[in-house]
Amino acid sequence: MKCLLRFVSLVVFIAVTPLIAEPLVYEGAEGPGKGQHIVFVANDHEYRSEQTCPLLAKILAKHYGFKCTVLFGINAEGFIEPGAKNLPGLEILPDADLLVFYTRFLNLPDEQVDHLVDYFERGGPVVALRTSSHAFNGQKGKWAKLNFNYQGKDYPGGLGKQILGNTWAKTGQQHYGDNHVTACRITPAESGVGHAILAGVRSIHAFSGAYSSPVPDGATSLLDLQVLTTFWPSESYDTEKPIVTAAWVRDSYVAPSGEEKKARVMYTSIGASEDFLDEDARRLLVNGCFWALGREEIIKPYLNVSIVGGFSPSPYATSVLYSEGVLPTDLSAWDSQIMPTGKTLRGLKNPNVGESHHIYRSLISRNEFREMLEETVPGFDRTIYKPRPAK
Numbered sequence: 001m002k003c004l005l006r007f008v009s010l011v012v013f014i015a016v017t018p019l020i021a022e023p024l025v026y027e028g029a030e031g032p033g034k035g036q037h038i039v040f041v042a043n044d045h046e047y048r049s050e051q052t053c054p055l056l057a058k059i060l061a062k063h064y065g066f067k068c069t070v071l072f073g074i075n076a077e078g079f080i081e082p083g084a085k086n087l088p089g090l091e092i093l094p095d096a097d098l099l100v101f102y103t104r105f106l107n108l109p110d111e112q113v114d115h116l117v118d119y120f121e122r123g124g125p126v127v128a129l130r131t132s133s134h135a136f137n138g139q140k141g142k143w144a145k146l147n148f149n150y151q152g153k154d155y156p157g158g159l160g161k162q163i164l165g166n167t168w169a170k171t172g173q174q175h176y177g178d179n180h181v182t183a184c185r186i187t188p189a190e191s192g193v194g195h196a197i198l199a200g201v202r203s204i205h206a207f208s209g210a211y212s213s214p215v216p217d218g219a220t221s222l223l224d225l226q227v228l229t230t231f232w233p234s235e236s237y238d239t240e241k242p243i244v245t246a247a248w249v250r251d252s253y254v255a256p257s258g259e260e261k262k263a264r265v266m267y268t269s270i271g272a273s274e275d276f277l278d279e280d281a282r283r284l285l286v287n288g289c290f291w292a293l294g295r296e297e298i299i300k301p302y303l304n305v306s307i308v309g310g311f312s313p314s315p316y317a318t319s320v321l322y323s324e325g326v327l328p329t330d331l332s333a334w335d336s337q338i339m340p341t342g343k344t345l346r347g348l349k350n351p352n353v354g355e356s357h358h359i360y361r362s363l364i365s366r367n368e369f370r371e372m373l374e375e376t377v378p379g380f381d382r383t384i385y386k387p388r389p390a391k
Contacts, residue, residue, distance in 0.1 A: 021078040023089045024070040024328035026057050031065025032298045038066050038289060039096040041116075043073035044104035044131050045083035047208060047316045048273030052129070053102055054331050054338050055276055056285050058308040062334060064286075064298075069096075072328055080326045083319065090115035098293050099124055100285075102271060104131035105148075106139070113143045120163060120253070123261035125292040127285065130208060130271030133160040134168035145256060154258060162254040164267045165216030172214065173269075176244060177227040179209030180317075180361040185226045185237070186246045186270065192222035197249065197266065197287045200301035204280045205233045208272035208316065212244050219250040223268070223284075231365035246270060247284070249291070264292045273313030279305060310337035315362040315369055320347030320355045348377055357388035 042053035057068035073084030093115045134148035145155040148167045160167035186204040215221045225246035227238040247268035266288040275281045282305040290298050314321050323339035347355040363370045373380045
């Protein structure tokens with residue numbers, strides 16, 4: 001009887017205990033990055049950082065020899081879940097030479113945030129994408145100061161403002177154009193001419209909608225952004241919207257302790273999964289990683305930024321259209337597909353009002369994606385996806 005009780009207790013324990021997901025690690029063999037470790041933090045609700053970060057990590061490891069570790073938001077079953085309140089593996093940050101940071105509205109246990117804060121307190125370099133400017137939201141307790149809307153005089157604007165240089169606010173960063181409907185064309189800024197990060201970067205078509213991002217004091221703008229009137233590449237510009245910046249670099253930041261750290265920072269407002277179908281978008285980030293590490297001597301105009309394995313990005317959408325049931329280790333092979341085929345996309349079955357709205361927005365401009373769903377998803381009916389009712 002005691003043995004039976006022990007067995008039942010073990011089964012219950014396993015059933016209610018979250019599975020621990022193995023981190024995704026790409027071990028480079030040879031190249032200028034050998035001996036250096038880049039850690040990617042990928043956990044946002046919308047722009048598919050769980051696709052972008054493995055893509056870039058695989059390129060840097062395979063072509064240049066870096067060790068690259070990718071950490072994801074993980075659900076109770078051990079699967080990747082964009083925006084999850086659990087981001088295991090951050091304890092590896094003391095070994096990181098560079099942090100590639102791609103998050104949105106994080107809300108994590110203090111013990112996980114501690115590792116991230118320790119990285120900034122030691123002045124580690126950062127390459128950050130898109131929604132990382134509003135990295136935390138709703139964080140309570142000792143790390144509430146990291147929230148994007150924190151108003152305290154000790155750390156105004158939270159992590160985004162103090163580390164990267166800007167945060168989501170009426171006087172800071174905002175949408176600029178019709179996100180999901182219009183895209184943008186990005187070219188080198190005059191102030192960035194000659195900067196190592198722009199070597200070989202000519203023009204980028206970014207599907208991610210534009211942000212208006214005032215350049216922080218003391219930072220150097222790298223890229224100019226023109227809003228298009230179309231979602232796909234064109235020469236049709238929105239002439240009512242002046243050019244804004246799409247990337248900058250700075251040489252210092254303020255750690256959560258309030259201490260200024262001399263460290264290289266690169267931030268770019270692009271970063272949706274589909275953006276990195278563009279070779280120059282990949283080049284921008286690869287160059288940015290070398291620069292942030294102080295390795296600009298490696299950067300040449302045409303470094304190899306070819307995709308390793310398969311990359312078939314799904315559209316960016318808030319809390320929907322991500323692949324469900326994917327383990328980090330499912331992406332570990334060099335020839336692995338990002339994301340694996342045959343996985344269900346979140347929200348296609350019995351969507352609620354919010355999910356329906358976000359899928360509707362993603363289908364507006366993506367005829368090929370819609371046609372793919374009609375061919376591959378049994379019973380798919382695009383007419384069920386509706387705009388959210390006006391308030």
